[in-house]
Amino acid sequence: MNTPFDDIAFLANSENRVAIFGALVENPKSRSEIRDQVDTSGATITRVLRGLEDRNWITSVGQAYAVTPLGEWVYDEFTHLVAEMEAVHRLREPIQWLPDDQLTFDVQRLRDAELILVEESDVTRFLRRVRDFQASGDQIRGVTRSVSPDMVENQWELAVHGETHIDFVISPEVLDVVLGHQTACQQFNEMLDQPNVRFTVCEDIPMSVGIVDGKVGINLTDDQGVLKGGLISEDETVREWALALFEHCRKNGRDVESRDIRGE
Template identity: 55%
Template sequence: MTTALDDIAFLANSENRVAVLRTLAEAPASHDEIRDRIGASRVTTARILREFEDREWITRSGQECTITPAGEWVCDEFTRLLDEIAAERRLRKPLQWLPSDLLTFDVRRLRDAEVVVLEESDATAIIRRILEYRRSSDRIRGVTRMVAPVFIENDWESTVHGDTRLEQVITPGVLDTIRNHSTAAKQLREMLDETDVHVSVYADIPISVGIYDAAVGIDLTDEEGVVKAGLVTEDETVREWAVDLFERCRDEARPVDPDEITADH
């Protein structure tokens, strides 16, 4: 007696079987048409069709094969499972750097997220992607535990010389980094003179997250704080999580006083 696991294994162990079932889910087809579509031999195709007919997943009338409602059901659910496993495999490595205690949403909400992985051959990929979002956004909100002068320069251009609204919560360490970079310090002072720029300091930021209009960017770091990957998503649930994290940190933060930023270090 076969079990449900036997039927799953029956499909999973043969790409040709999956291809035949998907082909018939699109439209009825003859033995020869199916063989041509999947690139299998006549014998293999005939065996698969016979096995499907035994399971009542297809019916045959002469040469024409038609999927049954049960076969469509199996095809839909098996395809869904394949898609979910493919999404999990794509996110498996990046998710190891997303602290589980911060996950107040179902991790499956990230299934369609863009993954930017830090590669030794291209260490600036994440920075470039973040900059693309910052440059194209009318409103930027976020919490950050790290900074690069290029981000300050970009935000200075988009706020002092543009009309982007910026609300940023940074750690004391980030503020010190800015203070010790003369150009960045000068640019931040000028930014703080803008009505639509609000920068505050909070020590206990758990993760760097940016909210760029409808998109959310999440920086993933290892235990030593080294950036390993980034996730970008427009999922509304993840966005709500990011906004809540930002607002909680902002409410506990203190505004940065322009007088505490000097450009003469």
């Protein structure tokens, strides 16, 4: 007698079985109609139909085959499992670049997150996506341990030449980088004079996270601190987590003022 594992393996070990099963879930079909839709041999179709019938997942109706209620249940559950495993496979490597001690939400919340990896063939792709992400909303909040002149310029354009509200918590190292770059320092100072901008310095920032309206961007870095990419999620639980991290870091920091830039 087949075990549950045997039934799972019956589908998991053959794309043809899943394709034929799925074709019949759409609507009843004859053998010829199945062959028109699924690119496989007649002998394979016969074997698959026999296996599906033996499990009471399909039944013959005249010259056609139709899925039974039990078969519909099985197909729904199997395709759901496949979708979950596809998400797991996609996020298998990125998840290891997130600090376990900071993730207070179930990582399944990231199943639908957009993944952007830093590619050697196009190292600017990630930065372009971050710029687009920050420009996609009216309010930018977050915490960061890294910065580039391009990112400072992007926020400067959004806040000074636009109406974007910016409230960011930065590490002392980020402030030092900004102060050490002439153009970035000038743009940063101009932002501080805007009523819609607030920067706070915090000593202890565990990771870089941005919140643009209802979306959350999470930087991915390896054990050596090398940027590997990022995730963008619209999950509400992830947003609540990001806001809590932001509020915690801002509460434990101090506001940056123009006199800090001028050295007064």
